């Protein structure tokens with residue numbers, strides 16, 4: 001993902017030569033927003049996903065079309081640090097946003113979890129450095145309240161995809177960027193290989209051929225992981 005972003009972004013504000021560090025410095029919501037926009041200018045607004053039913057007795061493939069213009073976008077506010085008093089223990093927690101550096105550290109974890117994703121956003125608890133132990137000792141009530149607060153102040157683009165299996169009715173819930181149909185090899189390659197790129201007002205390189213009518217049907221493949 002970082003390489004795709006670095007290859008495709010030609011300007012970040014006044015910065016004409018964004019480096020990998022600049023890309024990692026971006027907040028996660030901005031990073032995902034850019035990725036969605038890149039997917040749109042490369043292959044069109046619509047993405048067709050093939051969602052396999054999680055019910056092991058069913059496993060039916062459900063085809064779902066998502067229009068990326070319809071995704072809900074929440075701008076970040078001015079603040080970069082937040083204070084929150086846990087409702088149970090009354091301890092005071094300070095936390096920030098997820099950015100590319102933190103995403104990278106999370107991706108390197110053997111067993112990433114919601115807890116580790118929360119822990120990485122913590123600045124301190126009652127003034128002390130947060131630890132895995134502190135997180136594990138937190139009551140379910142406090143943890144749940146903190147998670148809600150982190151979600152409440154977060155910005156970005158909501159890429160949740162939800163549907164019900166056409167065959168058995170089981171609820172299927174996933175994220176757009178986690179699906180092979182979104183991160184197709186064609187998409188991952190567009191930004192760095194195709195000639196004839198031009199600037200758009202967004203500062204993103206745009207492939208002229210993307211104006212062709214109708215989005216191509218894309219399939220995930222071995223290269224699919226390239227953009228995450």
Ligand SMILES: [Zn+2]
Nearest residue numbers: 053058165168
């Ligand atoms: Zn099913």
